[in-house]
Amino acid sequence: MMISSTIGDSFKKTVFFVALCCMLNWVPAECDQTLAEALLNVPENTTQLSFYEKDFYIIPDYAFTPFPSLTSLNLPYNKILRLESEAFHGLANLEYLNLRHNKISILPPDIFWELGINSSQLYIDLSYNYICTLPPELFEMGPPFFNI
Numbered sequence: 261m262m263i264s265s266t267i268g269d270s271f272k273k274t275v276f277f278v279a280l281c282c283m284l285n286w287v288p289a290e291c292d293q294t295l296a297e298a299l300l301n302v303p304e305n306t307t308q309l310s311f312y313e314k315d316f317y318i319i320p321d322y323a324f325t326p327f328p329s330l331t332s333l334n335l336p337y338n339k340i341l342r343l344e345s346e347a348f349h350g351l352a353n354l355e356y357l358n359l360r361h362n363k364i365s366i367l368p369p370d371i372f373w374e375l376g377i378n379s380s381q382l383y384i385d386l387s388y389n390y391i392c393t394l395p396p397e398l399f400e401m402g403p404p405f406f407n408i
Contacts, residue, residue: 295323302327310334321346331379334358343371352378358385365390369397 295316302309307329316338324330328350336358345368348354354376364386376382 305329308332311338313337316340318342319347320344322349323347325350330354332356337361340364345370348375351375355379355381356383360385361388363390369395372398
């Protein structure tokens with residue numbers, strides 16, 4: 261695969277690293293523990309949660325289930341490579357999900373099905389990731405507003 265010479269070497273290395281990690285299904289071992297540690301002292305009744313510039317390479321299944329009152333979840337600039345299919349399970353009140361500026365390349369087809377079912381609106385920001393195609397099932401869940 262030829263990458264244009266106008267693209268900087270740093271970007272080429274990042275794209276290659278992300279593609280290689282996704283092909284090998286590899287993430288650094290400490291990533292789950294880092295997110296779990298970050299969530300340890302968060303009260304269960306939290307409605308807005310933000311983590312910026314952390315080394316969260318993967319969002320595991322049921323990561324935010326202890327926080328059913330969340331209406332806003334901001335996870336930009338976290339180096340996220342992969343979202344497990346049940347990562348956002350239990351977030352029925354969510355209205356805003358910010359995943360921009362990560363390294364996500366693939367979305368599980370049912371990743372957003374339970375999001376915001378108790379909300380009148382749902383905005384999902386996936387901009388500035390490495391997503392090339394979206395599974396058609398993403399749009400069967402209802403009318404969220406996507407920014408891709």
